[in-house]
Amino acid sequence: MRKKIIAGNWKMNKTFLTSRELLLEVIHGLSNDVLDKTEVVVCPPFTSLALASELIKDKKIGLGAQNIHQKDDGAYTGEISAPMIKSLNCQYVILGHSERRQYFGEPNHLINAKVKNALKNEIKPILCVGETLEEREKNLHLKIVDEQVTLGLKDLSVENMKNVIVAYEPVWAIGTGKTASPEQANDMHVAIREAVENLFGKETADNTRILYGGSMNDKNASELLAKQDIDGGLIGGASLKADSFIKIINSAAK
Ligand code: PGA
Numbered sequence: 001m002r003k004k005i006i007a008g009n010w011k012m013n014k015t016f017l018t019s020r021e022l023l024l025e026v027i028h029g030l031s032n033d034v035l036d037k038t039e040v041v042v043c044p045p046f047t048s049l050a051l052a053s054e055l056i057k058d059k060k061i062g063l064g065a066q067n068i069h070q071k072d073d074g075a076y077t078g079e080i081s082a083p084m085i086k087s088l089n090c091q092y093v094i095l096g097h098s099e100r101r102q103y104f105g106e107p108n109h110l111i112n113a114k115v116k117n118a119l120k121n122e123i124k125p126i127l128c129v130g131e132t133l134e135e136r137e138k139n140l141h142l143k144i145v146d147e148q149v150t151l152g153l154k155d156l157s158v159e160n161m162k163n164v165i166v167a168y169e170p171v172w173a174i175g176t177g178k179t180a181s182p183e184q185a186n187d188m189h190v191a192i193r194e195a196v197e198n199l200f201g202k203e204t205a206d207n208t209r210i211l212y213g214g215s216m217n218d219k220n221a222s223e224l225l226a227k228q229d230i231d232g233g234l235i236g237g238a239s240l241k242a243d244s245f246i247k248i249i250n251s252a253a254k
Helices: 016-029 032-037 046-055 082-086 098-103 108-120 133-137 141-152 182-200 202-207 221-225 242-253
Strands: 005-009 039-043 061-065 092-095 124-129 165-168 209-213 232-235
Touching: 005 092, 005 209, 005 242, 016 046, 016 242, 032 242, 039 092, 046 061, 082 108, 092 108, 108 124, 108 141, 124 141, 133 141, 141 182, 165 182, 182 202, 182 209, 182 221, 221 232, 221 242, 232 242
Parallel strands: 005 039, 005 232, 039 061, 061 092, 092 124, 124 165, 165 209, 209 232
Antiparallel strands: none
């Protein structure tokens, strides 16, 4: 049985003060029973990680960052490394998000280097993959996502894969209000699981958690999460409102 994960990607939102407000609301709105059933992760901006770490100290809520550099340290002005986020108790990191691919030009081989660096530092990567609208319209979506999975997970071991989470986020669904239909999403999750099977075998594929992301909200979450191969959600916009995020988590725990 794959335990569902609901992760909130706050992106470049929330100051120190407003992070505190949001996180306290989330903490107070979640029962221990729900937190036993579902893995919950919050990924605030770097500037709120220390605060978040302190606020969730005694809670069953995981902490993630939204990016890291591929090296542990060095002369890379403005960058943040895996050991730095590890020292703030981050157990997860989002890597290869389409906004990093699109706006910061991150190619698959760089994302692969970051995935390896996260694992080396005992941080679980949430590897994001997904096609653009243009790629889907040209019927290239399966090929593109297969490539992103294969290159993103290149040279990893079966042992490494126990700590890897994949997130399917069709670019056309991110922040647009357009969600992939549960069938469209599930079909891609099946294809991703096949790609993982080709690389690491069936047992690893069966155990790998694949999240859906892209305009998931408290209205459509139940239907998406009911699908066989959808093991949770990576939530952007809806994770910035405590009540929506809590409702999504509650529906995952059902
Ligand atoms: P969204 O973002 O839920 O706002 O579409 C999801 C994501 O980019 O992780």
